[in-house]
Amino acid sequence: MGEVDPAFVQEPEHRPKLRTIEAEGIPIIDLSILSSSDANPDHSRALENLVKQVGNACRDWGFFQVINHGVSLEKREKIFNVSRKFYAQPLEERNKIRKDDKKMLGYNDAEHTKNVRDWKEVFDLAVQNPILMSASYKPDDKEITEWHNQWPEYPPELREVCEDYVKEMEKLAYKLLELIALSLSLQPDRFHGFYKDKTAYMRLNHYRPCPAPHLALGIGRHKDSGALTILAQDDVQGLEVKRKSDGEWTLVKPTPSSYIINVGDIMQVWSNDAYESVEHRVKVNAEKERFSVPFFFNPAYYTIVKPLEELTNEHNPAKYRPYIWGKFLANRKHSNFQKLDVENIQISHFRVSELGEKLEGTLSINN
Numbered sequence: 001m002g003e004v005d006p007a008f009v010q011e012p013e014h015r016p017k018l019r020t021i022e023a024e025g026i027p028i029i030d031l032s033i034l035s036s037s038d039a040n041p042d043h044s045r046a047l048e049n050l051v052k053q054v055g056n057a058c059r060d061w062g063f064f065q066v067i068n069h070g071v072s073l074e075k076r077e078k079i080f081n082v083s084r085k086f087y088a089q090p091l092e093e094r095n096k097i098r099k100d101d102k103k104m105l106g107y108n109d110a111e112h113t114k115n116v117r118d119w120k121e122v123f124d125l126a127v128q129n130p131i132l133m134s135a136s137y138k139p140d141d142k143e144i145t146e147w148h149n150q151w152p153e154y155p156p157e158l159r160e161v162c163e164d165y166v167k168e169m170e171k172l173a174y175k176l177l178e179l180i181a182l183s184l185s186l187q188p189d190r191f192h193g194f195y196k197d198k199t200a201y202m203r204l205n206h207y208r209p210c211p212a213p214h215l216a217l218g219i220g221r222h223k224d225s226g227a228l229t230i231l232a233q234d235d236v237q238g239l240e241v242k243r244k245s246d247g248e249w250t251l252v253k254p255t256p257s258s259y260i261i262n263v264g265d266i267m268q269v270w271s272n273d274a275y276e277s278v279e280h281r282v283k284v285n286a287e288k289e290r291f292s293v294p295f296f297f298n299p300a301y302y303t304i305v306k307p308l309e310e311l312t313n314e315h316n317p318a319k320y321r322p323y324i325w326g327k328f329l330a331n332r333k334h335s336n337f338q339k340l341d342v343e344n345i346q347i348s349h350f351r352v353s354e355l356g357e358k359l360e361g362t363l364s365i366n367n
């Protein structure tokens with residue numbers, strides 16, 4: 001091997017194929033109807049059609065792309081520009097705002113996914129600053145902590161550009177949540193109440209060219225643990241989604257100025273498995289660097305995540321026991337810093353077993 005640090009090397013079965021199938025079928029959904037006048041006689045039919053497309057995409061893929069989404073192109077370009085400038089600084093500049101076990105937001109180049117190091121660097125910042133979060137993964141510990149943003153000195157405009165962009169992301173996120181709610185026959189604002197003290201954050205991802213793209217991954221296979229992700233990728237391909245129909249890793253070909261949307265684990269639980277959170281990963285490339293900007297739209301730390309009552313009944317009972325989002329995340333962070341050999345906590349730990357296990361009570365998170 002010898003080409004990269006062994007910490008980055010994936011087990012043979014998880015190594016990327018250098019040629020992949022392009023995502024024929026990841027739906028591209030046009031949101032222009034959302035910005036058109038509802039006085040138009042065709043408006044309600046068009047909206048109904050849009051809701052259907054969103055529902056089908058969530059069910060069949062867990063992923064879709066949106067165009068005509070209303071996000072300013074100028075703001076999108078600015079975010080990629082500041083990201084480039086930020087990552088062009090010497091490492092010592094980025095290290096000034098490095099994350100550690102006390103500082104949960106900022107810069108990091110040592111993330112692991114499934115215990116293999118990712119070939120990437122990240123910069124995380126919160127929408128609501130500070131983020132309120134459970135201090136400990138221990139079920140009885142009620143202490144709350146604050147996660148504060150850390151801003152780099154260079155480029156000086158980064159803070160304003162990010163704060164501006166995040167507002168655009170929020171607007172789009174609420175629209176998408178409404179469409180998803182309608183597609184599940186819920187009231188459009190059904191999910192909004194979970195977002196009062198939201199733990200949403202945005203990330204600037206940077207994937208440097210890698211000398212061993214056949215051995216390492218930018219991000220190893222994973223599912224997003226939150227509710228909804230909105231991702232901007234640049235024109236360098238890399239994102240692969242595990243196609244539900246046959247389990248093949250399928251490339252999401254960059255569509256200029258579109259956003260890639262995926263439902264996360266929380267939406268899987270809220271929808272009682274109607275919409276599954278789908279595995280994805282990022283390949284790296286020997287020649288080109290790649291930038292992406294995900295926005296993770298996550299609810300308040302005290303949210304008790306469980307299948308929505310409207311979506312369960314005696315024929316379709318709740319498939320998950322309730323869990324507390326802040327405790328779940330604290331558990332993840334704890335095991336990340338400990339670099340435990342066991343797999344991180346997953347929603348599958350809360351799945352009600354087929355053997356008729358009781359639904360009462362909240363499972364402790366650290367088992």
Ligand SMILES: O=C(O)CCC(=O)C(=O)O
Nearest residue numbers: 205219233239282292294
């Ligand atoms: O960079 C990408 O295309 C995807 C990033 C991603 O999956 C993540 O940050 O969770």
Ligand SMILES: [Fe+2]
Nearest residue numbers: 222223224280
């Ligand atoms: Fe992801």
